[in-house]
Amino acid sequence: MEQIDEHQCFGGWQRRYRHASKTCHCAMTFALYLPPQAETVRVPVVYWLSGLTCNDENFVNKAGAQRVAAELGIAIVAPDTSPRGEDVANDEAYDLGQGAGFYVNATESPWATHYQMYDYVVQELPELLAEQFADTLDLSREGIAGHSMGGHGALMIGLRNPDRFAAISAFSAICAPIESPWGQKAFAAYLGQDKQHWREYDTSVLLSDTRDGAALPPILLEQGLADGFLAEQLHPQKLEEAAESVGASVEVRRREGYDHSYFFIASFIEDHLRFLARHMGA
């Protein structure tokens, strides 16, 4: 693993790393914010999953999260949104291929070779962090968060690994990808035509199929009502309905006037980090 960038920020360090991924079979880049507390104690970790067209830098540059993370003493890991490189399959569209991994393990050609983002985020990256930052990060205290496609990723990964993640935060999330044009296109490409396989990666289905909703991590979802993708792509009401049917803790906050942008995320990231920190014991 190679450190490729670092900046002091709010008394801590905003860093960027590159490593050879054995899961995605390519070089992967991720960002890590270490709060000042990490110099003396092991700090809990929030994973931030970004949306379509993003890489590991968007959240780091635009969300203003470091200020709050420095106060609360939490690290933030922001992986890339897909495998990358000349040898990695791609598509001209912004919503498929590089920058659009959808946090699934692809089974279909030409995607399956590299597009193993579920395993990368859930297994390889945490193992790498545990190995490289044993004295700095406390990986027994994890939270997960994300935006849009990354909100889908955070919800889906959090619900599939309820013993791992203390809480789940999402902004403008694709809450029912099976019913969203973005999700349908990506799942058909990465997972094939058998929609039975899609259900493993659909938050609303996963939630509906849960036996004990009360045992799941609590979810906080922030949704702007001026979000141009809301009606067709995001379906937060599906998440609410599924949560209610199984007794899971989901709070959806609808915000008049806010759109899908990082200006929305920046406006409410403090609330979400405090929510995650409270449940992680930070």
Added chain:
Amino acid sequence: MEQIDEHQCFGGWQRRYRHASKTCHCAMTFALYLPPQAETVRVPVVYWLSGLTCNDENFVNKAGAQRVAAELGIAIVAPDTSPRGEDVANDEAYDLGQGAGFYVNATESPWATHYQMYDYVVQELPELLAEQFADTLDLSREGIAGHSMGGHGALMIGLRNPDRFAAISAFSAICAPIESPWGQKAFAAYLGQDKQHWREYDTSVLLSDTRDGAALPPILLEQGLADGFLAEQLHPQKLEEAAESVGASVEVRRREGYDHSYFFIASFIEDHLRFLARHMGA
């Protein structure tokens, strides 16, 4: 004037406008953050001048200033750093031409036609704001701030217009452009070889030549000590020496470990906006 973008942000509005500039003889773009208070009262205005290679968007996306501006009830105007367009003279180098206007009125060919950034920032833009936002902005209460080349701009413009600006904030500023390779290159191109003309735009010279330093706006300068441009380009000690010689109020804060980036600005922008607000009566 045309509004080309808007996002709700911390209860206020982050907007972007384009207008035909009679000073720069081209279309100019600027950003405006209106805090929530602007819906009911006229709010004071901070101008933010960005550095080399930037446009009106860098500060807006990366500094996290809207949160503090929303709390304090101040508007922030971020102009572009130069004239732009196919018809506007340019240079392949990052430190001359488009993105590198240095906030001067160029006198030399081919720059003089469009590169009138001093007059644009000091006269045309405030007049436009006064006309378009008469019920929203209180242009009798102005502060000015900037980073690197824009720190030079904020200091130089603030010192040349001491009755206009209540206070001046700068990050990583080029404090003595006449002694900086960046400044020498730009001033030679825009202002010609006669260095006598350069002195009108050199903060340290302007300050040294002041009769009554105590009548100048107070200055707060933030400087990272891991800034790779510090030794050769920035010269904060020249500003301090000049301030001391004339009894001007200059506080220079040197920060161990911080570099020239927006991660540095984001870390300390709250202090600077509070400093400006205090002096503007916000």
